[in-house]
Amino acid sequence: MKTLDPLDGIAAFLTVSTHLSFSKAADELGMSRATVGAQVRQLEDRLGIRLFQRSTRKVVLTEAGAAYREALSGILPQIREAERAAMSFQKEAVGRLRVSAPPDLGHLVIVPAVSEFLKLNPAVSIELDLSHRAVNLVEDGFDLAIRGRLSVDINLITRQLATSQIVICASPAYIDEHGAPEMPHDLAHHSCLHFAELRWGRIWPFSRNGEEFRVPIVPRLELNHSLGLRDAALLGIGIVLLPDFIVGEDIRQGRLVRLLPDWDISTIQLQVVYPANRHIAVKVRRFVSFLAGKLRQ
Template sequence: MKTLDPLAGISAFLAVAETSSFSRAADRLAMSRPTVSAQVQELERRMGVRLLQRTTRSVALTEAGEAYYQALSGVLPQIREAERAATSFQQEAIGRIRVSAPPDLGSDHLAPLVAEFLKLNPGISIDLDLSMDAVNLVEEKFDLAIRGTISIEPNVVTRQIGASPIQVCATPDYVQRHGRPERPEDLARHACLHFARLRWGRVWHFSRKDEKVRVPVVPRFECNEGRSLLSAALAGAGVALLPGFVVGPAVRAGRLAVLLEDWAIATIPIHAVYPANRHIAAKVKTFVGFLADRLGRHPDILAE
């Protein structure tokens, strides 16, 4: 049997040299004796020199074999240490995690959780990149993305770690000046603050029991980032359609009023997305599990 792996041949040679026996070398390496013999023969063939002198009763190093053994005697421990260092990233929660997340979720929610996570896991560092763009995880070398909307793409694994209901909100002052909408259709006469990346486009969807209503909107203000729309809503510019994780604190503080409360809108799933790989690093698994636990306790996010 020939092998293309020179390290396999080296391991076999060193084992035979140290035990003076193909059988004992095979036992040490958990291989069959013919496999060990074949690997040593392939190593000798590739090098063009005989390393072992074989007789029916013994195995001894040739002069070339002795020189080769002395040169290699420190190699295997280094290789094993290198393997241990590499596999530790798979088995232990250590290393750096590159994470992509949207700004409206990242700044207010993920950043404080990252700080808590780092205290609990001193062997991990995190690089958090805040962007509305759906990054290519493999090409841009991200370990993980947290996304509020999901676009199916090849070679990724997704895990839902939470969800946040969408709400229609405006300031109490705006409602006093312009009236409270009683039905979704009433929004046509209101100044609508629209999230530009809404997957339905400029149409707001509502449902109540078996009734479904689609409301086309002509935005008074349109933006691709939730916190900017929140600022506009808090300034009294109009009615905003935003997820609970953006408007929740302002609602609880009385700065925003929830409108059309008896109508259901959508719920935004929050996903952890990472490259498809059977060997997900322990650091990523640990971080995703932590986020799912903490986000599940958040008042504006439903548990996974």
């Protein structure tokens, strides 16, 4: 059995009752006169009572129609205000934005970007969840998630934000004491700092001009926290393999030195994912574009 919409026809009824004219109501509602008349008739059929007395010259509320209008007093402005409130999310960046991101990327990149974004968009607030846990955007109520690698279903949109190169590096103090490796296999004689969640395990892969090395690593220190590994490298504990977005600034400032720069290791595709929807909120579109611009800098 079809469920009837209790609001169906009410806008037409209230507009006709205001003007006592189907033609004027049709002009105000942007409908044809026939459509307005059909909606009012369907409403009368649903209620089982006549709301208007109609003649070729005049439209008059019946006693039931007048009582119905009185009971509905104020509802149409409330409905229109509710529509305006909902539509405002498609016209400007407003409301709360819930974002999930990994802790390392979040701490070094997302939090500074969020701070700048909030200054530029005063009607937006952001809830930022920094964790490696897999989130269900719809069930967990997130607007978007940012990850280094994503597998998503067909109901989600994935957009690449940036590419980050993976490099190996060490502190100047470590190099002064232990020297720098000249070839990938030299790493077997060094203290290596290893990210425990690396997808290819305790293997550091290198390639150059068709030449490839897969170097087994026996970690001197193994962590599941990339910022902790960076700190250990800064303290001179060993050689670390990490993405450029984590150690790039340290390398540029001379706090770390990139090693084996002629060899390629891998890259991380930084991606954002959000629910597929024809009506994506302005706050989501604007934040994604803003973040993509910051990561390209």
